[in-house]
Amino acid sequence: MDIRTQIGNVLFDTPIMNASGPSCTSKQELFNILFSESAAIVTKSCTLESRTGNDKPRYWHNNKLSINSMGLPNNGYKYYVDVLKHMSYFSRTKPYIMSIAGMNCKDNIEIINCINSTIHLEKVHFDVGIEINLSCPNIINKGQLAYDFSAMDFYLSKLFTECLHDKIKIIGIKLPPYFELHHFKIVADIIKKYPINFVTTINSIGNGLVIDIEKEAPVIAPKEGIGGIGGSVVKQTALSNVYNFSKQFIHTDIKIIGCGGVENGSDVFEYILAGAAAVQVGTQFYREGCHCFKRIRQELINLMKKKKYNEISEFYSKLYLNDVFDE
Numbered sequence: 001m002d003i004r005t006q007i008g009n010v011l012f013d014t015p016i017m018n019a020s021g022p023s024c025t026s027k028q029e030l031f032n033i034l035f036s037e038s039a040a041i042v043t044k045s046c047t048l049e050s051r052t053g054n055d056k057p058r059y060w061h062n063n064k065l066s067i068n069s070m071g072l073p074n075n076g077y078k079y080y081v082d083v084l085k086h087m088s089y090f091s092r093t094k095p096y097i098m099s100i101a102g103m104n105c106k107d108n109i110e111i112i113n114c115i116n117s118t119i120h121l122e123k124v125h126f127d128v129g130i131e132i133n134l135s136c137p138n139i140i141n142k143g144q145l146a147y148d149f150s151a152m153d154f155y156l157s158k159l160f161t162e163c164l165h166d167k168i169k170i171i172g173i174k175l176p177p178y179f180e181l182h183h184f185k186i187v188a189d190i191i192k193k194y195p196i197n198f199v200t201t202i203n204s205i206g207n208g209l210v211i212d213i214e215k216e217a218p219v220i221a222p223k224e225g226i227g228g229i230g231g232s233v234v235k236q237t238a239l240s241n242v243y244n245f246s247k248q249f250i251h252t253d254i255k256i257i258g259c260g261g262v263e264n265g266s267d268v269f270e271y272i273l274a275g276a277a278a279v280q281v282g283t284q285f286y287r288e289g290c291h292c293f294k295r296i297r298q299e300l301i302n303l304m305k306k307k308k309y310n311e312i313s314e315f316y317s318k319l320y321l322n323d324v325f326d327e
């Protein structure tokens, strides 16, 4: 059974990796992911300087959903570059994807240039990727750039003109969910202008509200209880975003990483059918810890065996390619 997948020239042993967000902020957490069955190590979105993030409580979940308004707490990008350098003393390797969320384009250019020169100067034997987070919904008084199409285009044009990224194997962007069908073409046409290898879709559905009826209050504190929604309730929106982007990217090399409500092997199967080359696990990883990667991988393999598939390419994007409603 071959469940390897590829994005750009980076090979992943399985299509299942952690999502940026839960349990990927500290060095210990990132080492736990290195030694787990996750296909890659995706870091917490990092900024130029460290951040403590929003007030607590800022995360809550039940068995259907999560809400967070973390506000990008992280140790600053240099910390994540140092973790990468430290990991390079170990023989074990897997793709290391740094999620970056600089407060402006200049910050992200500085971060990317530093990552690029570290790979160049140090003995880094990891395939290093970058996921540019353009969709955090939790920064007070700052909107999600990926909802402002002309600003996003301008931002990417400046970024790719000014940053050095020749040593970085793959670059992707993390998008928020879109809800209007014509938006997929607008966003895809912008993305196609730049050397972008993958799109991660979706970040949490921004600005939701979860209420505790005992306390008659929101379950989280920042932004009057408003935060990003994740977990199984967002899966259908995420699948549709994967599917709609996959149609836009069908004749390109741009790959899609599906994210949102992945809890078991059949979720992964659905995402791959819809056009995802890989998936990320967020809320379920937070609930279950690193064990989820092994369990979900085994469930995917069991399902593939039952359906007599030997490799992912046999059902990848099949929903579109075998459009059953075509007359």
Ligand code: SIN
Pocket (backbone or CB within 6 Å): 021, 045, 068, 069, 070, 071, 072, 073, 133, 135, 136, 137, 138, 139, 203, 204, 228
């Ligand atoms: C956060 O730190 O607020 C979450 C990051 C994100 O949703 O992009």
